Amino acid sequence: MTWWQTVPYFAATLLLTLGPGAGLLAMAGIRGLSLAALSAPVSFTVVSCLGVAAPWFGLPFFPSTYLLASLALVALTGVVRIILARRNGGSWFGRLAFVATSGKIATSDLGRITPRLALPVALLLSGGVIAYRYLVGFGDPSNFSQTFDNVYHLNAIRRIVDTQNGSSLTIGNLTDASQGFYPAAMHDMIALVVHFTGASIPIAVNLTTIAIGAVIWPLSCLFLVARVVGYRAVPILITGAFASGFSSFPYLMVAFGVLYPNHLAIALLPAALGLALEALRVAKARTEQPWGAWVLLVVCLPGLSLAHPSTTIALLAFALPALLFRLVAEVAKYRRRETSGRKALWWAFGTAGYVGAVLVVWIKLRPSLSAAPWGPFQTNARAIGEVVANAPMGTTITWIMTPATVLGLYILARHVRKMWWILGMYVVGAVLYIIASSWSLGGFRTFMVGVWYNDSFRLAALLPVVTLPVAVFGAEWVVWRVRALLVTLRHSEQLHGWLTAFRNAPGWLTSTAPVWLLIVFFCAGSQGGTLSNVQSRLDDVFALKDTSALITPDKLAIIEKAKELIPAGDSVVANPYMGGALVYALADRQAVAPHIFGTRNPTEEIVLDHWDEASYNTQVCPAIRELRAYWALDFGTQTVIPTDSPNLGVNDLTTNLAPGVEVKAQVGNARLFRVTVCS
Structure with missing residues (x-):
């Protein structure tokens, strides 16, 4: 089978991974980028919870069951929407949930075309590059990862297909004598793809992997950046240029391990983090009331947790700086007598409870030391350099995103009073990776990174989630400065020689064209260096040859x-x-x-x-x-x-x-x- 012949199967894969979530969100009144970005997290919540619940009701885990469960949830959402609308005295079918970025990007001095094209072009840039790299790396649609973990992943999918039981509570180890918990959201979805399309397990795995990396991850990144940087055309386009440029995600999770559950969970993480930021009222793109974001966050958490629980813990850690920022803001408002002491006290107790709960989860939800054998492999100085240079695990520096990241850190430092929570998220991700890759073996290291098996690869994969917004800040500054320079030259009377051509240039040539040219430059420039290493690894891991590690x-x-x-x-x-x-x-x-x-x-x-x-x-x-x-x-x-x-x-x-x-x-x-x- 060729890749062209898999196009109908890929369309079916997208239908299964996005369709139920899109239906639920549309019924709840969500539109635009929010609808697109949150469809996958909601769909994976539905499929993973169905996998757990179906055996209790004697139901087979099958596409028809998935369809009926999704339709029932859509209908229930519609009923709740009508009831709430009538109670609130609104229209008979008012919106059930409000979140930001449900509308169009506002027009600006970039004209009408750029804001309209920003989202589709951003998705095409990032998704196209990632899909191409996966297609080249996989080689043939039926190839599979020749790695240790894939013995479990492929057989787990077969077990779900054969038994029609997708419960995460029992699929661990695949033996009746030692069955136990293992996060099976990814396996559940791929099993449905196998049932629905008739594709072989390797083909279904590869198509779902492409859908996760080339569709779900870019949408999730766009959702997060819209809340951290702003729902504007330029940040959205830069996100599309940069989302495919990190070696540590999405590529590393497929080239190492193979860690398919982490690949799914981290792809969902930016969307969940964006909801948390909006719910905490620190996001730039937000609605007047946070309840819609809270509801959607609660809905998305089961899917994220059953993709991989360690990523939910990463979410809790990344959201902590934003929560502390909100607490400080509420205390400051109380001192200015802009809010009541009761509200400030509520935030104080809530923050303390959150920290306590995170500590309990941090300590309890971790693998045994026997399953976490990875140790440090480098110095602290080198680890810090890798974080700043976007080159974790000894890869090559990304010469476009590294300056953008450094510039973004500088901009955030200049506005630290309002943006320290963004720096805080970046520092949390950086510290975890630095400890895993360079800290000496011992109790402190195990306490800090044991949740992730003490594994530097898994923590390196989390870095793009908190680095991307920082890099977008820096790159956006460059875009506006270049554009301002060209606009100034166009209106200057002091030009001589060939520079006088700027005076007669049409307005779009100095205002809009530079933006698009820089976006293309960012996208192309982010693909060199570090990605050649991980691409070579991807090519080698999926190759079927006489020296293959698993199957020749x-x-x-x-x-x-x-x-x-x-x-x-x-x-x-x-x-x-x-x-x-x-x-x-x-x-x-x-x-x-x-x-x-x-x-x-x-x-x-x-x-x-x-x-x-x-x-x-x-x-x-x-x-x-x-x-x-x-x-x-x-x-x-x-x-x-x-x-x-x-x-x-x-x-x-x-x-x-x-x-x-x-x-x-x-x-x-x-x-x-x-x-x-x-x-």
Whole structure:
């Protein structure tokens, strides 16, 4: 299948990821950028909560269930809207929720065309670049990430498709003996894409990844920048130019890991943060009342949390400076007798309660130390330089966004009394990354960044969320200064030589054209340097080749033969470290060990450790019959990561020392075996 042939599948993916949220928001009265940017967060709330709730009601997790649940919620929203409108004495169908940026960008001295084109052009710039980089990196629509984590992600999607159960409460580890919580919002949505389109799991994963990176992330960024910098044409266009220029997001989460849940969660984060800023009344773009923003924030939080809880904790941390700013403002108003002491006290107690709640969540919602092995790898000085230069994890400096970021920091410092909360968000993100990447091992480091597995990659991916608004401040200053210079030259009487051409130039050439030229320059300039490194990594991770870490062409050919040879209902013994477990995701044949981690029951342990002893170990054949594990994959000795504990039950297959088995298929060094003594 070519990428052009996937266009209908991609349209269906967008329908599933945006449609339910768009319907709910439209029924609530939301319009414009807010409708577009919040559709995905609301849709993922619906799909992830449905995944958890459906088993309790005996409902299958299926596209039709998703559709009916969405329609029911839209109808309920309409009923609530009518009731509230009548109680408030308004029209019979007044708006249920008000948030800013629901209308058009106001016209300015840039004319009418630029404000009208700002949003679509910004989305096209960022989305087009990100989509192109993903298409090039993925190579073929059916390629998949050859990384450690992808064994779980692909098999989790297959499990949801097969069982029609998408509950995040039970999908962890993929085994009945150790099932537990794992955030499955992303897996749930991709499972619906597989059901709805009939696409293979790798194709559905790639299309959903493109939708998240090239559509959801840019919209989310536009929503945030409209609240931090302003809902104006120039900041919106600069956001479109810069949103695709960070190496650490969205690309890094797909090139490393692979961290698909974090990729989704961080793409949703700017929209959630924008709602928090509007709810706290610190955003530049806001309505008279904050209740609409509060309601929408509450609606979006389940989807964000079930995409990945660590990103919700990042939201709580990033919102703290804005909350403190609002507290200081309320206290100052009280001292000027502009507000009551009760209101100021309410904000003080609310802030204290918030800080206490964040501390509890910060301490409790974190993985065990055994799952957080990453340590520091650089000095503090280098880490600070990487943050300022937008080059985390040792990548190359971005020569366009780095000056814009530094200039933005200077502008914020010049207006620190009104904008210190923006600096505060930036500092929070910077400090977390600096601690993870350069702080010595110990209790303090674990306390600060253990939520993110002590992992510098995950914290590097958060930096663009708080860096982008700062860079937009700096770049907007440059745009207006260049434009002002050209306008001044046009009206100057002191020009000589070739500069006199400015006098006769049409107005748009010195007022509007420079803005568009600079936007193109920003977009093109943000694509060099640092992105070449992450693009190379992306290309390598998704390539199917003889040296692939997880699945080689020979292994893939055997997996495809396994689907033909292995009866449905039989299961396969394979070492997940060698990619054999992906027979479940790619061939729809159950793997006894579907995930690298997880506890196995006694029967599974016998088969996994002793399958090749079936001819002489009396415990093995009964276990094989119980699990119908008559098949095994021999994928050699290469593992995706170094390990001291491969599955012992297939070791003798590699050395040809296992009696009572026969080779049913072989391609290169990859082989499919069937036991002959347990029939």
